[in-house]
Amino acid sequence: MKYFILTDLEGTAGVYRWSQIGGEGANLEEYKLAKIWMTKEVNACVEGIIEKDKDAEIVVWDGHGPGGIEIEYLHPEAKLIPRGDIRCPYTLDEGYDAVIMIAQHSMAGTPKGNLCHTYSSRYIYRYWLNGREIGEIGLRAYVAGYFNIPVILVTGDDAACKEAESFIPHVETVCVKRAIHHQLVFTLHPEKARKLIKEGTKKAIEKIGEIKPIKINPPYIFKAQFLSSTTTYHFTYSYPNIKKIDEYTIEIKGDDLLETVKIFA
Ligand SMILES: [Zn+2]
Structure with a gap:
């Protein structure tokens, strides 16, 4: 079988504060260590897959903005x-x-969500799909569902x-830390x-078939709220199908899920 492992960095055991995850203000030594820990979490998942399915084809996509994988590890x-x-659908x-999603974080504004945010914390505040607030886990699970692929793990x-x-019925989850607050955890x-x-990977593979690809019925209404009105201007100016709701909010409607959300996912 063929597996797609989508990685982030914020949800790694031992990682809990912004200085560890790269980008602006990062401590490069801490960041490098965080990437090694995350890569080893991916390896644990790969080992689990191979034990269950020795001919598995495994693709890993590094989905963390500044990068989360140290390839030599x-x-x-x-x-x-x-x-x-790379653009959605990656x-x-x-x-x-x-x-499979490794080292994930909860959506922006999650109470006690460790390092919670929705995509770029530099310019995105919140997202909604058909009226329900959504973050990276939910939106990417719908993109996988678009191709009839279940997210199994x-x-x-704990917040992620x-x-x-809450989005994927019967999904297997592995909680590697419990948030005390935004930048502190029991890890x-x-x-x-x-x-x-x-x-968890082995359990998830046993549940393939039981965990369904998640889908939502059209029409699709995707709404985004930004931190700056400049971003609103950029999107409404560049894409004629994107409608401005107010200075910070835009909306896009469509009958095809991928076409509707792809520039935001
Ligand atoms: Zn990330």
Whole structure:
């Protein structure tokens, strides 16, 4: 079978504050260590897949803005799509049997969500799809669902796991840390987290078939709220099908999910 592992960095055991995740204000030493821990979490998942399915084809997409994978530490059986100019649906297509999300975070504004945000915290405030607030986990699960692929496993803090369960019935989750607040957690030791991720992966693979691809009926109404009216201007100026609701809010409607959300996902 063919697996797509979509990674982030914020939801890694041992990672809990902004200085660890790269980008502006990062501590490069802390960031490098965080990437190594995350890569090893991916490896635990890859090991779990191979134990269940020795002929598995495994593609890993590094989905963290400044990058979350240290390739020299990555499991040799995984094929990597490193950071680069990639757009939704990130090469996903009907050929995959399952999507797995590693090291995820909850959506912006989640109470006690460790490092919670929705896509770029520099310019996005909140997203809604058909009236329901949505973050990266939910939106990407719908994109996978568009290609009839189920999301079978999500790992991250307790808030990310809860969010995944609220969007994806029966999804397997592995909680590697519990948020105390936005930038503090009770974290598992990275080795313990990897052990649980490997076990969770095997359980998730046993549930393929039981976990359905998630779908939502058209028409689609996608709404975004930005932190700056400049962003609103940029989107409404560049895309004639995007409607301005107010200085900070835009809306786009469509009958095809991917066409409606792809520039935001
Ligand atoms: Zn990220």
